[in-house]
Amino acid sequence: MPRTLKTTRIVIAAAAAVALATIGAPAMAAEGEQVIEGRLADSTAYRFIVPSDWNGTVFVNLDFAGGRPSGAQQELVDRGYAYGGTTRNVTGWRLGDAVDNQIEALDAFTAAVGAPDRAIAMGNSMGGMIAAATGELHPDRIDGVLAACGGLSGTVSQWNQKLDTVFVLAQLLDPAGELPVEDVPADIEGARSAWLTALAQAQQTPEGRARIALAAAIGQLPAWSQRIADPDPHDPYAYQAAWYGALAGDPLPYIGQAMSSRHTSTIVFGGMPSWNTGIDYAEQLRKASPESRRVVAELYEAAGLSLDTDLATVNAGERVESDPAAVERFAASYEFTGDIAVPTVTLNNVGDQISTVAQQQEYEERVTQAGNASLLRQTYVASAGHCNFTDAETLAATQLLLDRLDNGHWRSANATQLNRAAEELGMGEARFLGFHPDRFNR
Numbered sequence: 456m457p458r459t460l461k462t463t464r465i466v467i468a469a470a471a472a473v474a475l476a477t478i479g480a481p482a483m484a485a486e487g488e489q490v491i492e493g494r495l496a497d498s499t500a501y502r503f504i505v506p507s508d509w510n511g512t513v514f515v516n517l518d519f520a521g522g523r524p525s526g527a528q529q530e531l532v533d534r535g536y537a538y539g540g541t542t543r544n545v546t547g548w549r550l551g552d553a554v555d556n557q558i559e560a561l562d563a564f565t566a567a568v569g570a571p572d573r574a575i576a577m578g579n580s581m582g583g584m585i586a587a588a589t590g591e592l593h594p595d596r597i598d599g600v601l602a603a604c605g606g607l608s609g610t611v612s613q614w615n616q617k618l619d620t621v622f623v624l625a626q627l628l629d630p631a632g633e634l635p636v637e638d639v640p641a642d643i644e645g646a647r648s649a650w651l652t653a654l655a656q657a658q659q660t661p662e663g664r665a666r667i668a669l670a671a672a673i674g675q676l677p678a679w680s681q682r683i684a685d686p687d688p689h690d691p692y693a694y695q696a697a698w699y700g701a702l703a704g705d706p707l708p709y710i711g712q713a714m715s716s717r718h719t720s721t722i723v724f725g726g727m728p729s730w731n732t733g734i735d736y737a738e739q740l741r742k743a744s745p746e747s748r749r750v751v752a753e754l755y756e757a758a759g760l761s762l763d764t765d766l767a768t769v770n771a772g773e774r775v776e777s778d779p780a781a782v783e784r785f786a787a788s789y790e791f792t793g794d795i796a797v798p799t800v801t802l803n804n805v806g807d808q809i810s811t812v813a814q815q816q817e818y819e820e821r822v823t824q825a826g827n828a829s830l831l832r833q834t835y836v837a838s839a840g841h842c843n844f845t846d847a848e849t850l851a852a853t854q855l856l857l858d859r860l861d862n863g864h865w866r867s868a869n870a871t872q873l874n875r876a877a878e879e880l881g882m883g884e885a886r887f888l889g890f891h892p893d894r895f896n897r
Contacts, residue, residue, distance in 0.1 A: 488532065491539070491567045492520070499546065501560040503539025503568075504532050511572030512857075513564060515557050515589070515597075516540035517582035526846035526882055531853065537571070539564065543581060548716070548723045550584060550610065550788040557589045558596055573598040573860060577853070579842045580604050580810060587799065587818075588789045594796035599856050603802040603849070604842040606810045607818035608895055609790040611728065611782060614720065616811070616897040617713050618729045618775060619739060620674030620702075626772040627666040627765055628657050637727055637775045639718035646718075647711045654703040654710065661758035664695050668754050669765065671698035672747035673739045675813040675896060679806025679839040681705045688746035691753040700839075701808035707841055709808045720785065726778025728785035734774075737766045742896035793821030798859045799831050802852040805890055806839030817895035832859075832868050835890035845883025851876040 492502040500520040503513065514531065519540035528538050541560050546553040561574055576586035576597045583605025590600035606613040618637070625636050634653060635646045657663025668691075671678075678686055680700020686693040702709045721727055740748065755762040799822075805812050815833055822831045834852050836844055851873045859865050867876060870887040877885035 491564060493563060495541070495556055495559045495563070497545050497552065497556070499541050499544065499556050501539065501541045501556075501563060503537055503560075503564050505537040505568060506532050506535055508535045509537055509568075510535035512575065513537040513539070513561070513571040513573070514575045514577050515561055515564075516576075517543055517553060517557065517578045517585040518580075525849075527849040527853070530846065530850060530880075530882070537564070537568070540578075548720050548788065550581070550588060553581075553585045554589045554592060554789070557585060558593055561596060575599045575601065575856065575860075577601040578603065578605070583607070583801075583810070584789065587791060587795075587801075590797050590799060591791065591795050597797055599797050599860050600795075600799040601802065601853055601856050602799065603844065603852070604804065604807055604810045605801075606814050607791055607801065608814035608897075609786070609817075610788055611786050611790060612817065612895070612897055613811075613814055614717075614729045614785075615731070616674055616895075617709075617717070618731055619734065619736070619897060620670050620676065621710070621713055622731055622772065622775065623670035623673055623736060623769050624654070624667070626769045627669070628653055628663065635714065637717065637721075637729070639714050639721070641718070643715045643718050646714045650710045650714065651703050651708065654699070658699050658703075661754070662760055664692075664699075665751070665754040665758040665760055666765065667699055667702065668695045668751050669740070669762070671695075671702060672743040672751050673736060673896075675743065675811050675893060676701045676709060677806045677808060677812060677839070678747070678750075680808075681839045684806065684839055685837065688750060691750040691757075694746075694750045695754060701806065705808065705840065707809065712809050721781070724781040724784045724788075726781030727775065728777060728781040730775055730777035730782075732774045732776055736769045737763075739896055740766065742894070744893045791818060791821055793818070793823070793825035793827060795822055795825070795827045795830050797830065798856060800852050800856045800859075801831070801833045802836070802844065802849070803833070804836040804838040804840070804843050805888070805892075806837075807841050807843070808839070809841040812892045813895045814892075816892040820895075832865055834868075834873060835870075835888055837886040837888045845877070845885070847877040847880045847882040847885055848873075848887065850880055850882065851885070851887070 487507040489505040502520040520542045576589040578586040583602040587602040590597045678697045680697045683697040873887040874885040
């Protein structure tokens with residue numbers, strides 16, 4: 456039965472017994488909506504919007520407390536769902552603390568409104584990681600998960616793979632060692648700019664293009680960009696140009712995030728949490744997709760370079776050693792086990808240059824090995840850019856999860872059915888496709 460809230464357009468303080476937050480000034484809400492907001496024990500803001508015809512389900516999102524709801528979020532509120540969550544402003548890369556905050560915010564919501572019939576963890580990017588981790592760790596509080604564009608191979612593995620990409624580029628394009636790989640300086644913008652300049656120069660020559668392709672293949676970057684979507688792998692030049700777009704040419708380039716988050720994570724975890732000691736980069740290339748290997752081979756031949764010689768150069772480079780204590784702290788912040796106990800939907804766009812899509816294969820493998828494959832459905836969208844979904848696509852994936860929670864089994868999970876559901880919403884493109892990512896190689 457829907458729950459009816461007597462008071463609208465006000466802020467409700469959490470019960471003192473919960474001891475979670477101090478409540479700020481009343482927030483603006485639409486007619487018939489109630490806003491609950493405050494601050495958690497670590498000063499993180501939280502905020503929930505509750506419609507007057509609340510149906511008993513609440514969504515909890517890492518990135519909700521600031522700003523206006525997205526079109527998809529507002530549509531869920533209009534349908535009777537409560538929607539809210541926290542921010543990452545305090546916790547940052549301390550993912551375990553962010554998970555705790557999701558539960559603390561849910562406690563504040565419960566103290567103010569009453570226990571929900573269902574709670575769903577939802578989020579994008581780091582929020583997708585937090586949603587999946589919250590569901591895995593707290594199945595007693597979370598009934599379902601929608602994890603979008605998150606690095607679900609886990610913290611350590613995804614940053615080892617990012618190290619591979621940057622290391623290969625540095626060995627082949629920067630023999631003087633002037634560009635940062637692991638010791639990213641406080642001047643992050645300077646490091647980012649230096650890398651972008653070097654990559655733009657390399658992209659102008661056949662040799663540079665071949666070497667960028669090699670690093671992209673080893674790092675499993677998507678061969679999609681915002682200018683070149685789904686290039687034909689039989690056209691090595693278009694394929695490489697799409698790789699370059701993901702690496703350095705598009706907004707929010709891979710290399711920029713590799714600088715900023717490397718700097719931050721090394722500080723947060725008190726040392727280098729990644730390594731490439733013992734890694735054979737010829738073997739890493741062999742693990743890449745057949746299409747990627749073919750493109751690399753054709754570009755090397757066209758450039759008159761020896762692929763074997765370049766791989767030997769990379770393998771001879773001075774390796775990056777990790778700080779074991781930093782690795783342990785980084786892994787504790789969360790490495791996924793696959794031990795899920797609630798229905799979980801993942802949503803990814805195949806051309807995501809930040810949360811590279813091969814990580815979803817690793818997550819699926821862990822869930823399957825843990826015996827929980829029946830609880831997981833993975834969905835994919837044909838677009839480039841980080842978390843590039845329309846409201847219609849987000850809602851279609853959400854409806855898939857809600858239907859599973861309502862009916863106890865998965866329905867309408869293939870791309871055709873998801874596109875039909877998204878198109879009926881009239882809230883943007885519907886670009887779901889049948890897709891299975893390459894095997895994660897790190």
